[in-house]
Amino acid sequence: MASAADVRSILSLPEPSAVAGPSQPKKQAAVSTRKPEGISRELYSLIGPSAPSLVTLSKPQLKQKPNLGGGSKVKWEYRAFKNSARQDSLELRHWVKASTPADEEYPFVKYNVSSNVFTYSQDEYTRFLEDKEWSKEETDYLFQVARDYDVRWFIVHDRYDFPGGTPRTVDDLKDRYYSVCRKLVRNRPWEGDETSKSQLILTYHFDKERELTRKKYILSLENRTPEQIAEEEALFIEVKRIEQNERRFRKERDELLRTIAGIESGLPDIVEDEGLMNLAIDTKKKKRGSMAMDIDSPSTPIVPAPTPIVKRPQTAKNAAFDAANCIIRTDPPATIPVTKAAHQPAHLRSYKLPVPKAAVAPKITAALAELGISHSRLVMPTRDNIMQLEALLEATTSLVDTKRVVDKIGYDIRILKSRLGMRESQGAEGHPDAMDVDEGEVGDDGRAQSVTSARSARNRKQVRTASKLEYRY
Amino acid sequence: MVNYGGDEVSALVVDIGSSTLRAGYAGDDTPKAVIPTSYGYHTTAVDEAMDVEGSDATQKTRPIKMYIGQNGPSLWREGMEVTNPLVDGLIQDFSAIPPLIEHALVDVMRCTPSEHPILVTEPTWNTPANRERMAEIMFEEFQVPAFYIANTGVLNAFAAGRGTAMVIDVGKNMCSVTPVVDGFVLRKGLAYSALPKLVHAHARHVLTGPPPMRGIDLLPHQLIANKMPADLNAPPRFSIREDRMAGTTESWRAWAESREVDEWIHSVAGVLEQGWNDQLAASRPPKPYEFPTGYNSYFGGERLSVGEQFFYHPQALVASNPNLPKHLPALISETLRSCDAELRQVLSSNVVVTGGGTLFTGFADRLATELTRSFPHAKIHAPGNPIERRYGGWLGGSILASLGTFHQLWISKEEWQEHGKAIVGQRCK
Numbered sequence: 081m082a083s084a085a086d087v088r089s090i091l092s093l094p095e096p097s098a099v100a101g102p103s104q105p106k107k108q109a110a111v112s113t114r115k116p117e118g119i120s121r122e123l124y125s126l127i128g129p130s131a132p133s134l135v136t137l138s139k140p141q142l143k144q145k146p147n148l149g150g151g152s153k154v155k156w157e158y159r160a161f162k163n164s165a166r167q168d169s170l171e172l173r174h175w176v177k178a179s180t181p182a183d184e185e186y187p188f189v190k191y192n193v194s195s196n197v198f199t200y201s202q203d204e205y206t207r208f209l210e211d212k213e214w215s216k217e218e219t220d221y222l223f224q225v226a227r228d229y230d231v232r233w234f235i236v237h238d239r240y241d242f243p244g245g246t247p248r249t250v251d252d253l254k255d256r257y258y259s260v261c262r263k264l265v266r267n268r269p270w271e272g273d274e275t276s277k278s279q280l281i282l283t284y285h286f287d288k289e290r291e292l293t294r295k296k297y298i299l300s301l302e303n304r305t306p307e308q309i310a311e312e313e314a315l316f317i318e319v320k321r322i323e324q325n326e327r328r329f330r331k332e333r334d335e336l337l338r339t340i341a342g343i344e345s346g347l348p349d350i351v352e353d354e355g356l357m358n359l360a361i362d363t364k365k366k367k368r369g370s371m372a373m374d375i376d377s378p379s380t381p382i383v384p385a386p387t388p389i390v391k392r393p394q395t396a397k398n399a400a401f402d403a404a405n406c407i408i409r410t411d412p413p414a415t416i417p418v419t420k421a422a423h424q425p426a427h428l429r430s431y432k433l434p435v436p437k438a439a440v441a442p443k444i445t446a447a448l449a450e451l452g453i454s455h456s457r458l459v460m461p462t463r464d465n466i467m468q469l470e471a472l473l474e475a476t477t478s479l480v481d482t483k484r485v486v487d488k489i490g491y492d493i494r495i496l497k498s499r500l501g502m503r504e505s506q507g508a509e510g511h512p513d514a515m516d517v518d519e520g521e522v523g524d525d526g527r528a529q530s531v532t533s534a535r536s537a538r539n540r541k542q543v544r545t546a547s548k549l550e551y552r553y
Numbered sequence: 554m555v556n557y558g559g560d561e562v563s564a565l566v567v568d569i570g571s572s573t574l575r576a577g578y579a580g581d582d583t584p585k586a587v588i589p590t591s592y593g594y595h596t597t598a599v600d601e602a603m604d605v606e607g608s609d610a611t612q613k614t615r616p617i618k619m620y621i622g623q624n625g626p627s628l629w630r631e632g633m634e635v636t637n638p639l640v641d642g643l644i645q646d647f648s649a650i651p652p653l654i655e656h657a658l659v660d661v662m663r664c665t666p667s668e669h670p671i672l673v674t675e676p677t678w679n680t681p682a683n684r685e686r687m688a689e690i691m692f693e694e695f696q697v698p699a700f701y702i703a704n705t706g707v708l709n710a711f712a713a714g715r716g717t718a719m720v721i722d723v724g725k726n727m728c729s730v731t732p733v734v735d736g737f738v739l740r741k742g743l744a745y746s747a748l749p750k751l752v753h754a755h756a757r758h759v760l761t762g763p764p765p766m767r768g769i770d771l772l773p774h775q776l777i778a779n780k781m782p783a784d785l786n787a788p789p790r791f792s793i794r795e796d797r798m799a800g801t802t803e804s805w806r807a808w809a810e811s812r813e814v815d816e817w818i819h820s821v822a823g824v825l826e827q828g829w830n831d832q833l834a835a836s837r838p839p840k841p842y843e844f845p846t847g848y849n850s851y852f853g854g855e856r857l858s859v860g861e862q863f864f865y866h867p868q869a870l871v872a873s874n875p876n877l878p879k880h881l882p883a884l885i886s887e888t889l890r891s892c893d894a895e896l897r898q899v900l901s902s903n904v905v906v907t908g909g910g911t912l913f914t915g916f917a918d919r920l921a922t923e924l925t926r927s928f929p930h931a932k933i934h935a936p937g938n939p940i941e942r943r944y945g946g947w948l949g950g951s952i953l954a955s956l957g958t959f960h961q962l963w964i965s966k967e968e969w970q971e972h973g974k975a976i977v978g979q980r981c982k
Contacts, residue, residue, distance in 0.1 A: 163961050170699055170965035172562040172670065188560065188957035228982065229737070234896060238739040239982075250893055298894045309929070 708949025723910030824860025
């Protein structure tokens with residue numbers, strides 16, 4: 081569409097602003113003192129033209145305004161053009177910009193695409209395409225109609241009117257057309273490789289039976305009475321409702337079980353519960369994670385700036401105040417980068433009970449149990465108590481570590497000793513026996529390991545329930 | 554320019570309907586010239602006129618004088634007959650077509666037809682002979698450089714922005730349901746009937762029929778000298794222009810009276826949105842209307858019974874009249890039944906309502922009710938803009954003829970001279 085500016089330029093009219101009518105007010109004489117670039121209007125009105133500018137005012141580098149061609153005149157021409165998609169010499173006329181080259185191809189010719197429909201010779205027909213249902217004339221006619229209407233089947237079927245032919249359905253026509261195409265592709269010499277040939281055949285695949293069944297389904301779907309549709313919808317809603325009820329029941333039962341048979345009573349946690357809780361935690365985590373991503377990521381450049389303020393200088397006054405009020409400041413761990421996630425909010429100390437390392441936890445628990453100490457329940461988690469517990473755990477850990485090293489070395493010594501024994505007896509006994517002994521030992525050891533691992537697994541579970549208990553506090 | 558696919562070659566679009574002939578430039582959104590298709594004429598002698606009519610189209614040498622355009626049939630002239638060249642949406646009398654088109658293009662639009670390619674519309678049930686005749690008129694009489702004839706169903710679908718649609722077109726005389734797929738009409742699925750004529754006849758019966766109907770005198774204002782204000786439902790007090798009565802022809806009187814009926818239909822008649830219901834009809838407010846004679850009254854249930862004819866025919870009426878035109882739901886189901894099962898879903902969810910007849914009060918709502926009853930997913934596209942509704946076919950033609958990709962389809966004069974009439978059927982599929 082031509083805009084007003086285009087029309088003006090076609091008719092060579094001057095710009096409207098150039099010929100201001102008498103009704104338009106006379107423009108004020110331009111103010112002699114121009115506002116320098118790069119200084120805001122408000123500021124300029126405050127300081128006035130006399131104020132010397134200290135800063136070197138430079139024009140801000142902004143994106144250049146697009147040149148919409150409004151300013152300069154564009155010449156248009158009423159030109160005759162030829163459409164090369166036409167066979168005749170019809171010349172139509174349209175307006176074009178004078179700058180377009182005269183011999184340019186008509187831009188819409190490229191949309192003149194035609195579908196390629198197969199053609200076949202008489203010889204090919206007699207060799208491959210004979211069909212007792214279809215005469216050659218009718219097949220020719222079918223291909224002609226398909227070509228005329230670009231293989232739009234519904235229209236081909238609508239316009240299909242072979243004189244003296246039997247009435248055909250869309251599927252009959254499609255079936256014949258595609259079977260002929262398939263046969264032609266299959267029997268003609270093929271330049272490309274086999275896969276592309278089979279792919280091409282696949283594009284001409286048509287299963288009439290399947291198509292008919294599909295249409296039958298569509299019909300039956302369409303022929304439902306309103307009552308049937310209503311019933312179907314009612315059933316669907318009913319199913320949804322039942323499902324929802326069931327889900328609610330299960331949730332309520334789980335809640336109930338957790339309250340009644342909870343950890344308070346010392347009963348082990350319920351397996352389904354765990355699964356559910358894990359699920360809940362997982363989703364929560366995910367949600368929080370995504371939220372954190374959403375909220376934090378845009379503001380990350382801002383966050384690091386205020387963190388130094390957190391580290392307040394420990395002045396004497398502060399220390400005195402803290403001592404008077406029993407305030408103990410814990411330094412945030414230096415290794416963790418200071419982010420929102422690493423921030424430690426106000427918390428109960430019982431939340432921060434030290435937990436032994438997961439790898440050695442069962443052994444520690446076993447060791448403590450041997451001594452008759454329950455490390456998992458701290459009656460009064462004061463600072464001192466926690467420190468003591470921490471120390472205890474540390475000591476136990478080192479003890480356990482030492483024991484492990486001792487065990488390992490002892491084991492090594494035993495093996496070496498047995499090897500030595502074997503070497504000594506090698507002179508008298510045969511080699512295979514040694515193998516036997518070796519194997520037997522390994523087997524024993526493996527069983528022992530599996531036993532311990534089973535035990536440790538149980539222990540781990542206990543620890544977990546215990547730690548969960550702690551979290552409850 | 555290429556971005557929106559348009560390339561205007563200042564083509565003209567001519568859409569000939571039963572009530573009006575629309576003409577304008579392709580690329581515009583409304584036709585520049587809208588003239589009534591009915592025209593008045595004087596004959597000196599009937600047989601003489603018949604001889605010469607077809608042979609020469611220019612008005613000067615014709616023994617009969619034609620009165621075309623806004624001041625054509627609507628002005629009373631002594632002894633002027635009024636006729637319409639279209640019968641059931643098809644052009645029956647081609648002798649009147651060149652003067653009509655010439656009036657629209659030359660007298661109203663002030664353009665020279667020989668300089669512009671012309672796109673003409675045709676109804677789906679048009680005969681090949683008719684379209685060839687139209688091409689002949691365009692090339693031989695108007696000397697157009699290029700010509701194309703397009704189907705109104707397709708054009709209405711294009712005007713609604715769809716390639717596939719079920720077009721429900723209610724005109725002045727004909728009502729048609731056309732399935733359009735990928736820009737082609739499925740001819741086997743076409744269903745049409747002269748339903749608007751029945752509605753018109755029913756309305757006339759309601760107004761002029763003997764008691765219990767109103768028995769109203771439908772004299773047009775051209776024949777009334779003066780009138781006095783009359784009370785509600787009181788017999789009108791007016792005097793007839795006796796000087797004109799003698800010179801008034803039957804055909805002009807019939808034309809004028811049918812116009813009075815149409816006026817009444819346009820301003821008063823309606824249809825209930827949810828199907829007929831006596832109580833609901835009684836609860837609707839009656840509407841006042843005054844006829845040219847001065848008779849004025851309120852019309853209640855009877856005004857709503859008129860629109861009911863579009864959608865429902867009582868058993869008694871069907872039994873008494875074997876040639877009763879099919880009502881709209883019957884036409885729609887006939888169309889859908891003849892289409893492939895796969896297409897029904899697509900068509901019923903792309904219903905395009907067009908034609909001046911669909912501006913009938915409550916028509917679109919009632920149609921939606923009827924459609925969703927049998928097709929719950931039916932979706933109706935009915936332009937709210939009455940201009941778009943009335944000139945949908947013209948608008949589609951305007952869009953089509955201003956497309957850059959369309960210009961390869963024109964039948965050029967050269968092709969016409971080379972191939973003759975056969976090219977029309979080949980090109981305009």
